[in-house]
Amino acid sequence: xxxxxxxxxxxxxxxxxxxxxxxxxxxxxxxxxxxxxxxxxxxxxxxxxxxxxxxxxxxxxxxxxxxxxxxxxxxxxxxxxxxxxxxxxxxxxxxxxxxxxxxxxxxxxxxxxxxxxxxxxxxxxxxxxxxxxxxxxxxxxxxxxxxxxxxxxxxxxxxxxxxxxxxxxxxxxxxxxxxxxxxxxxxxxxxxxxxxxxxxxxxxxxxxxxxxxxxxxxxxxxxxxxxxxxxxxxxxxxxxxxxxxxxxxxxxxxxxxxxxxxxxxxxxxxxxxxxxxxx
Amino acid sequence: xxxxxxxxxxxxxxxxxxxxxxxxxxxxxxxxxxxxxxxxxxxxxxxxxxxxxxxxxxxxxxxxxxxxxxxxxxxxxxxxxxxxxxxxxxxxxxxxxxxxxxxxxxxxxxxxxxxxxxxxxxxxxxxxxxxxxxxxxxxxxxxxxxxxxxxxxxxxxxxxxxxxxxxxxxxxxxxxxxxxxxxxxxxxxxxxxxxxxxxxxxxxxxxxxxxxxxxxxxxxxxxxxxxxxxxxxxxxxxxxxxxxxxxxxxxxxxxxxxxxxxxxxxxxxxxxxxxxxxxxxxxxxxxxxxxxxxxxxxxxxxxxxxxxxxxxxxxxxxxxxxxxx
Numbered sequence: 190x191x192x193x194x195x196x197x198x199x200x201x202x203x204x205x206x207x208x209x210x211x212x213x214x215x216x217x218x219x220x221x222x223x224x225x226x227x228x229x230x231x232x233x234x235x236x237x238x239x240x241x242x243x244x245x246x247x248x249x250x251x252x253x254x255x256x257x258x259x260x261x262x263x264x265x266x267x268x269x270x271x272x273x274x275x276x277x278x279x280x281x282x283x284x285x286x287x288x289x290x291x292x293x294x295x296x297x298x299x300x301x302x303x304x305x306x307x308x309x310x311x312x313x314x315x316x317x318x319x320x321x322x323x324x325x326x327x328x329x330x331x332x333x334x335x336x337x338x339x340x341x342x343x344x345x346x347x348x349x350x351x352x353x354x355x356x357x358x359x360x361x362x363x364x365x366x367x368x369x370x371x372x373x374x375x376x377x378x379x380x381x382x383x384x385x386x387x388x389x390x391x392x393x394x395x396x397x398x399x400x401x402x403x404x405x406x407x408x409x410x411x412x413x414x415x416x417x418x419x420x421x422x423x424x425x426x427x428x429x430x431x432x433x434x435x436x437x438x439x440x441x442x443x444x445x446x447x448x449x450x451x452x453x454x455x456x457x458x459x460x461x462x463x464x465x466x467x468x
Numbered sequence: 469x470x471x472x473x474x475x476x477x478x479x480x481x482x483x484x485x486x487x488x489x490x491x492x493x494x495x496x497x498x499x500x501x502x503x504x505x506x507x508x509x510x511x512x513x514x515x516x517x518x519x520x521x522x523x524x525x526x527x528x529x530x531x532x533x534x535x536x537x538x539x540x541x542x543x544x545x546x547x548x549x550x551x552x553x554x555x556x557x558x559x560x561x562x563x564x565x566x567x568x569x570x571x572x573x574x575x576x577x578x579x580x581x582x583x584x585x586x587x588x589x590x591x592x593x594x595x596x597x598x599x600x601x602x603x604x605x606x607x608x609x610x611x612x613x614x615x616x617x618x619x620x621x622x623x624x625x626x627x628x629x630x631x632x633x634x635x636x637x638x639x640x641x642x643x644x645x646x647x648x649x650x651x652x653x654x655x656x657x658x659x660x661x662x663x664x665x666x667x668x669x670x671x672x673x674x675x676x677x678x679x680x681x682x683x684x685x686x687x688x689x690x691x692x693x694x695x696x697x698x699x700x701x702x703x704x705x706x707x708x709x710x711x712x713x714x715x716x717x718x719x720x721x722x723x724x725x726x727x728x729x730x731x732x733x734x735x736x737x738x739x740x741x742x743x744x745x746x747x748x749x750x751x752x753x754x755x756x757x758x759x760x761x762x763x764x765x766x767x768x769x770x771x772x773x774x775x776x777x778x779x780x781x782x783x784x785x786x787x788x789x790x791x792x793x
Binding site for chain 1: 480485487496516565568581587593597598601609612647652727731750
């Protein structure tokens with residue numbers, strides 16, 4: 190008798206057909222966006238799917254030369270990098286403290302963090318708006334940073350706690366005997382050991398932070414302070430008919446994430462799938 | 469030993485110090501605002517200051533005021549439809565993809581996995597805008613294609629017709645997020661020991677029977693997690709409607725969801741006044757939270773409380789999958 194895995198699968202062509210059709214459905218909108226961003230207006234209407242007959246770089250040129258979008262891009266970069274750095278630093282310190290502190294208080298602190306996994310922070314928007322007004326942060330790019338850090342900490346503490354707990358005690362004992370304090374052990378040993386977990390935490394916070402619309406939308410109105418995604422919301426009001434510019438901006442706003450994703454697809458899929466649990 | 473006794477003496481306060489920065493930020497910008505927003509649902513005021521205690525008045529308005537309650541129940545109903553279609557389309561397709569990809573020796577698994585997941589990494593606002601262009605009634609790609617293949621009669625103003633608009637934006641949402649259930653089901657299927665399939669096949673079970681009797685029962689916990697995630701995500705959805713239709717959920721509130729209704733009442737202010745009614749907004753947020761809480765609790769009960777309630781049973785399987793990999 191043949192082993193079961195050798196049995197031929199009569200459904201195989203249909204499976205490939207289905208997946209290929211879906212792939213087409215994934216690429217089609219992206220293709221339309223990128224390809225038309227290089228076309229002249231008339232060609233967009235005449236032939237919306239084909240390659241451009243003549244390359245029109247005007248859309249990209251106006252984005253880079255005479256528009257607030259480079260500024261928006263830098264604002265988004267600042268917000269994302271600062272938030273991720275603080276999530277990783279505070280999250281790993283807290284996880285390390287919770288693991289090493291053997292008392293019921295540390296368990297409570299850990300559970301307090303983990304409780305945040307199921308609560309969408311949007312629920313607190315009304316009070317957060319008041320807090321930002323009180324702190325004088327309304328209309329400032331940096332207002333979203335503390336919110337993103339708070340939002341990222343539950344999953345960071347949860348992931349890093351499990352990871353640090355798995356580190357064998359012998360690895361830190363030698364340093365302890367050499368007279369290293371807890372902070373020294375954290376910075377010289379723990380951080381390098383948990384690097385893979387830090388990467389996972391960074392990835393599943395990176396995408397939601399970079400792509401977030403809600404908090405910039407409710408905190409920031411002033412033009413120069415907008416993030417990239419908030420800036421994109423202005424497109425349809427202002428450049429009503431300038432399709433090559435609209436499509437150029439849309440294409441450019443996807444580029445950083447798509448490049449990162451394609452270089453580290455496996456880590457992204459694993460990170461975001463587990464991070465999604467956060468809801 | 470000098471150093472170890474030093475560490476022991478330092479412990480309590482020192483370890484608390486390690487947790488302190490995270491605790492402060494998390495408490496000040498998440499825990500307290502969430503609880504405070506619920507408290508604020510019992511207040512009214514002008515503009516951004518809420519200082520007038522009104523008891524359950526905001527809830528009374530939400531449920532009984534003819535105009536407000538009509539909007540609220542419409543948005544509430546729409547959100548359930550949004551959730552229902554997503555469960556049916558997004559999660560069924562996700563399961564189907566996972567079953568195909570998990571087939572032994574299926575070639576191209578890595579490439580298809582990467583492609584299916586691409587939209588998950590993109591901004592909902594950007595994909596929403598692109599689909600809005602594709603669905604444009606005059607020159608959008610969909611109607612052009614329909615006309616070209618002789619189905620011109622099917623060319624519709626998809627986003628402008630109350631009969632289709634909600635379904636259209638829901639399908640865009642399914643398109644975007646189908647990668648998540650696919651990967652979660654795939655991880656679940658790959659955890660099932662190979663011998664179980666072989667045993668089933670030796671017993672003469674075909675593909676369908678193996679699915680119904682072996683795979684599906686073992687996947688039930690993942691089905692639960694995926695459902696809860698879809699539920700929580702859908703009751704917070706905002707971006708997709710905002711991008712494709714605008715914050716008013718047109719046409720005639722056909723695409724108004726809890727997220728957009730909350731935005732209009734509590735944050736942006738209703739047309740034409742433009743002044744937010746933050747107390748009422750806080751009440752909407754609190755109702756959303758109560759619905760989510762009840763839903764998650766029910767799901768945990770259904771997934772039979774083998775584990776303790778709370779966040780951990782939901783978070784654990786995914787986290788385990790990650791740490792193993």
